[in-house]
Amino acid sequence: MVSFCVIKYESSKRAQERWAKRNKQYFRDWMKRKREGLTGPFSEADGPDWVAKNREYHLQQKRESTNRRRNDIHVEAIQHYGGGKCFCCGEDEPIFLALDHINGDGAKHRKEVERGHMSQWAKRNGWPPIFRVACHNCNHGLFRLGGICPHQLKKKKKAA
Ligand SMILES: [Zn+2]
Numbered sequence: 001m002v003s004f005c006v007i008k009y010e011s012s013k014r015a016q017e018r019w020a021k022r023n024k025q026y027f028r029d030w031m032k033r034k035r036e037g038l039t040g041p042f043s044e045a046d047g048p049d050w051v052a053k054n055r056e057y058h059l060q061q062k063r064e065s066t067n068r069r070r071n072d073i074h075v076e077a078i079q080h081y082g083g084g085k086c087f088c089c090g091e092d093e094p095i096f097l098a099l100d101h102i103n104g105d106g107a108k109h110r111k112e113v114e115r116g117h118m119s120q121w122a123k124r125n126g127w128p129p130i131f132r133v134a135c136h137n138c139n140h141g142l143f144r145l146g147g148i149c150p151h152q153l154k155k156k157k158k159a160a
């Protein structure tokens, strides 16, 4: 029985080694293919620069999927914080909207969080209640007038 176990152990170990070796070889081949751009829609028939074309194709795919994912999270964030609208003027085009720090301590935070990654940061941190949604116009207005948008000033003047 003991010897059986040893044999079994031995053989499984050998199999593992064999597998690891084969895996390594497979991985090396895969990397080589990847480096040479062999996966993708182009082949040698596409001309002498098909390797470069493939590389560009894959970079493009990667960029697109990253952009798509980032955009999805951005839309999710502005829905979460502002119902998809600027808190001040009601602008609802996601491209014009951004997360704005309610307490105005954005400069410091922005330094810590990579540019354009605020929505991702907010999602990862469980949507902390420190943001509101503002369009770029209102954001700029808030910045220029130190925390109050010109829209609000106009409204105040009208009311007075
Ligand atoms: Zn606005």
Ligand SMILES: [Zn+2]
Pocket (backbone or CB within 6 Å): 088, 089, 137, 138, 141, 149, 150, 151, 152
């Ligand atoms: Zn405004």
